[in-house]
Every structure is written in C-alpha cells, then in structure tokens.
Amino acid sequence: MNNLKVAIIQIQTGPDKSSNLLKTAELFASIEKSRVSLVLLPEMFQCPYNLESFSIFAEDIPTGETSLFLSNLAREYGTFLVGGSIPEKKGNRYYNTSIVYNPCGEIIGIYRKTHLFDVDFENLHFQESAVLNPGNTPLLIDTPWGKIGILICYDLRFPELIRLYALRGAFMVAVPAAFNPITGPLHWEVLFRARAIDNQVYLLGASPAPYPNAFYQAYGHSLIVDPMGRVLEQLGNEEAIIIKDIDLSLVDLTRQRLPLLKHRRLDLYAINPDEKLGNSLKDQKGEAI
Numbered sequence: 001m002n003n004l005k006v007a008i009i010q011i012q013t014g015p016d017k018s019s020n021l022l023k024t025a026e027l028f029a030s031i032e033k034s035r036v037s038l039v040l041l042p043e044m045f046q047c048p049y050n051l052e053s054f055s056i057f058a059e060d061i062p063t064g065e066t067s068l069f070l071s072n073l074a075r076e077y078g079t080f081l082v083g084g085s086i087p088e089k090k091g092n093r094y095y096n097t098s099i100v101y102n103p104c105g106e107i108i109g110i111y112r113k114t115h116l117f118d119v120d121f122e123n124l125h126f127q128e129s130a131v132l133n134p135g136n137t138p139l140l141i142d143t144p145w146g147k148i149g150i151l152i153c154y155d156l157r158f159p160e161l162i163r164l165y166a167l168r169g170a171f172m173v174a175v176p177a178a179f180n181p182i183t184g185p186l187h188w189e190v191l192f193r194a195r196a197i198d199n200q201v202y203l204l205g206a207s208p209a210p211y212p213n214a215f216y217q218a219y220g221h222s223l224i225v226d227p228m229g230r231v232l233e234q235l236g237n238e239e240a241i242i243i244k245d246i247d248l249s250l251v252d253l254t255r256q257r258l259p260l261l262k263h264r265r266l267d268l269y270a271i272n273p274d275e276k277l278g279n280s281l282k283d284q285k286g287e288a289i
C-alpha cells in the first residue's frame with residue numbers, strides 16, 4: 001500500500017447548479033472506475049463564489065441534491081471523495097462545508113470552514129462572515145493509507161490547524177480552495193509548498209477554473225505538492241483533471257531524513273495566558289527587540 005492514486009478536478013463553476021453538477025460528473029467520467037482511490041473537488045464547486053449565491057444554492061446535508069449526487073459518484077467510481085465544498089443550510093445558519101465519502105458512498109466526515117475569508121483589498125472586498133458561520137471542528141478522516149486532514153481555502157493560511165493534523169498523524173491534507181487573481185499569483189503555490197515542507201505531508205489543492213465575467217474570479221492552478229515541497233503537478237486556468245500516483249513512503253523517509261517534528265522546542269513556544277501578545281516590537285520589559 002505504498003502508492004495511492006489521487007485525482008483533482010478543476011471545473012469552471014458557473015451560475016447554474018445543474019450544469020455545475022453535470023460538468024463535475026463529465027470530468028469524473030475520465031476516471032477509470034475503481035482505479036483512483038481519492039478524488040478532490042474545489043471549494044464551492046456547485047455555487048458561484050459570491051455572498052448572494054450562498055443562501056440560494058445552500059442545501060441540507062445529507063438529504064440535499066448535492067450530497068446525494070456526491071454519494072452516488074463515490075459509490076459508482078469506488079473511491080474516497082472529498083466533495084469540495086458547498087453552502088450548507090443547517091437550521092437558520094449557513095456554512096461553507098466539505099462532505100467526505102467512502103467508496104460505498106457513505107459520509108465519513110463533515111468539515112465546516114473554520115476561518116472565514118473577510119478581506120478588504122482595493123479590488124476585492126469579500127466578507128464571508130456576513131452570510132456564513134465558522135465551523136469549530138477540525139476533521140481527520142481514516143483511510144486504509146492513513147489519516148487525511150481537511151481544510152478549506154483560507155484555513156491554509158493558519159499554520160496551527162495543519163500542524164495539529166500532522167501531529168495527530170496526517171500523511172496528507174486535502175484542501176478545496178478558491179484563491180483569486182490578487183492573492184493567487186503571490187500566495188497560492190507558496191502557501192501549499194510551505195505547509196507541505198513544515199509538516200512533511202502531501203498537500204492537495206483543488207480550485208475552480210475561472211469563469212468569464214464572474215464577480216469572483218477563481219485562480220485555478222489546482223496542484224499536488226509532496227512532503228519535500230516539490231510541486232508534482234499543477235494545472236493552469238483550464239477545466240481539467242489531475243490523476244497522479246503518489247509514493248506514500250516519502251512521508252516517513254522525509255521525516256527520518258529531516259526530523260523537524262521531533263526537533264521542535266516546545267519548552268520555548270508555550271504561551272502563558274497572562275502574557276501580553278500583540279503587534280508591539282517591544283519585549284516584556286519595554287525594550288525594543
């Protein structure tokens with residue numbers, strides 16, 4: 001069980017949910033049944049990434065159309081499926097939620113984006129928290145190959161959560177995401193590579209392909225990064241699928257050769273709850289550092 005074949009689907013998410021689901025199924029069809037063990041879809045793969053659409057496209061999990069659609073795909077293709085993310089309606093709250101299925105089509109985990117994307121750039125003002133609520137629960141799923149952690153997009157910028165996954169035994173982290181033309185070119189690949197290097201895990205990122213004239217242009221560039229930080233494959237802006245065999249022995253080998261996780265100085269990093277933290281460049285005695 002040293003190799004794992006994974007697939008990452010990059011679709012152009014448009015304004016029509018049924019076409020988005022149809023396109024997902026069409027791209028899935030290029031996967032040979034029972035030959036891929038894990039498939040990853042992008043963030044908001046059935047819904048345009050804008051605040052107005054979230055409540056309109058939102059569904060119940062597990063009874064909604066998209067949950068059932070994903071369950072059928074996982075069963076038909078005999079694969080674990082990290083179902084990107086969808087807007088979820090739960091009571092009167094909305095979440096950005098990833099549903100994970102086993103090859104029998106059963107839900108084995110639900111992850112709700114924990115860090116909401118609230119940013120204020122000159123050409124991009126986005127406030128997920130105006131509509132969505134944050135999740136509060138990390139998710140590691142068990143597979144025959146080991147544990148896989150799930151994050152959604154902006155979560156990748158918070159190294160603590162992925163470190164938690166690595167310390168709890170993850171060999172891989174799967175990230176449905178949708179960066180944009182402002183943050184994508186500068187941060188996308190760097191963040192995926194940095195998190196893979198720091199935690200010595202495989203990182204998979206799935207983004208939508210950009211959709212012409214959409215309010216939010218996704219960056220595309222879905223990718224796979226290995227535990228040494230090598231980009232094994234990366235798409236451009238096109239609708240496409242990556243199918244790749246990955247070598248799982250590289251996780252242990254990297255950790256043996258470069259035992260970062262063992263070299264941590266926990267005696268130095270603990271933060272006393274009374275300690276004053278902040279942006280000041282002064283130490284505790286008021287001296288500049």
Ligand SMILES: NC(=O)CC(=O)C(=O)O
Nearest residue numbers: 117153154178179180183
């Ligand atoms: N869309 C996101 O959640 C995050 C993003 O685009 C970024 O961090 O940049």
